[in-house]
Amino acid sequence: MDELDQSQIQMLRKAFDTFDQEKKGVISTDMIGTILDMLGHELDDDTLTEIIQEYDVNGTGVLEFKEFCSLAARFMVEELDAEAMLAELREAFRLYDREGNGYITTEVLKEIFKELDNTLSNEDLESMITEIDTDGSGTVDFDEFLEVMTGE
Ligand SMILES: [Ca+2]
Numbered sequence: 001m002d003e004l005d006q007s008q009i010q011m012l013r014k015a016f017d018t019f020d021q022e023k024k025g026v027i028s029t030d031m032i033g034t035i036l037d038m039l040g041h042e043l044d045d046d047t048l049t050e051i052i053q054e055y056d057v058n059g060t061g062v063l064e065f066k067e068f069c070s071l072a073a074r075f076m077v078e079e080l081d082a083e084a085m086l087a088e089l090r091e092a093f094r095l096y097d098r099e100g101n102g103y104i105t106t107e108v109l110k111e112i113f114k115e116l117d118n119t120l121s122n123e124d125l126e127s128m129i130t131e132i133d134t135d136g137s138g139t140v141d142f143d144e145f146l147e148v149m150t151g152e
């Protein structure tokens with residue numbers, strides 16, 4: 001975790017907690033794919049499996065927070081330029097904001113999550129949405145989206 005500063009670790013904690021739906025302190029490998037996908041890293045299954053094997057140091061088949069951080073560090077080091085990362089997130093948001101409303105409805109967000117990971121149950125989806133839509137408006141604006149992705 002050496003390459004990460006305190007605020008980055010905080011942001012990862014938040015992302016980790018959001019996606020650790022069952023609060024088991026681990027993230028499933030499926031979810032890692034989803035997260036990387038949302039961050040704009042589309043990886044094929046083989047690459048993803050390789051990456052997870054590489055970072056699942058204790059071989060549990062899931063990523064604990066520490067493992068998650070070292071994996072994230074690899075992708076974040078590539079993203080040192082905060083401006084570039086913001087632009088990338090804006091791009092991702094725009095992609096999801098299909099009608100250009102400036103927000104993503106939680107319904108659409110659920111569909112997106114389902115597309116990314118079809119093993120998610122409705123309950124999983126609900127709890128993720130509740131964490132993301134912090135003001136409970138039923139829509140996710142760019143700030144809320146950003147908060148999930150960056151903890152800011
Ligand atoms: Ca592990």
Ligand SMILES: [Ca+2]
Pocket residue numbers: 133134135136137138139140141144
């Ligand atoms: Ca909202």
